[in-house]
Amino acid sequence: MKKWALAAIVYLLAIIGGYWVYDANFKTEAKTPMDMSHESPVSTNESHAHNESGSGHHHESTGTEAGEVKPSFSYKDGKIEIMLKDMQSNPVTNLEVNHEKLMHLIVVNDHLDQYYHIHPKKVGPGKFVIPYQLAEGRYKAFIDVKPKNLNYKVEPVGFTVGNPVENHIHPSLVPDQTFIKTIDGKTVEMKVSSFEAQKPVTLQFILDETTLEPYLGAAGHVVILNESAGQYLHVHPKDEQRPVFETQFDHPGTYKIWAEFKQAGKVRVFPFIIKIK
Structure with a gap:
């Protein structure tokens, strides 16, 4: 009688132990979709399509x-x-x-x-x-x-x-012969280090820096679009203090550049058109 009771106790402990092992090792891995619905996916990829060139943003x-x-x-x-x-x-x-x-x-x-x-x-x-x-x-x-x-x-x-006129022919952009623009009596000259695609390019702007003021935390801003406005570049100064910008044109073509500077309290936009080979 004592042997039978002892055997029953051992059998019962074996069943309980087996269920505990299963619960600890398998059940937690078998969550249903409802169990997981509150868990948001997390991405650690921080390489936005915002590249940085030196300390200037591109x-x-x-x-x-x-x-x-x-x-x-x-x-x-x-x-x-x-x-x-x-x-x-x-x-x-x-x-x-x-x-x-x-x-x-x-x-x-x-x-x-x-x-x-x-x-x-x-x-x-x-x-x-x-x-x-x-x-x-x-x-x-x-x-x-x-x-x-x-x-x-x-x-x-x-x-x-509104309702713009249909079938209007858009003339192609014509590259500038010189890169000197004057707006409101303020003159800006752009110097380009290279006109080749897929190579680093430095855009240096010559202007009266004695009246140059920070604009949105930088010495200026440059936006570049290709002729079809399908390729977009927004470039900030290399060191934020001087109107010198670094960028790169991935494809040959004609591009329009808008350079924004704040001088004596007023923001002006100086447009340039260049040809990249």
């Missing part, structure tokens, strides 16, 4: 990284609205301040003779708004932000204001 629309941010853009009744969402349609709220702003919005018309550098305000999770009047025409917008822990590539967003 934002571009080229690159092979797949974007993890889906911006939506709308213009209606003189107001621009932008919404940033991730691939799961969640608002993108974790943005780095980039030259004093969370967002830089570049807008150009299809002739590339109208250029606007705008800073929409954040009004909610992932949502930015700004009132801005644009003339009738066709435009492209470039939403320049720097999300944390998400790949982002600046892509052109086309939109139309």
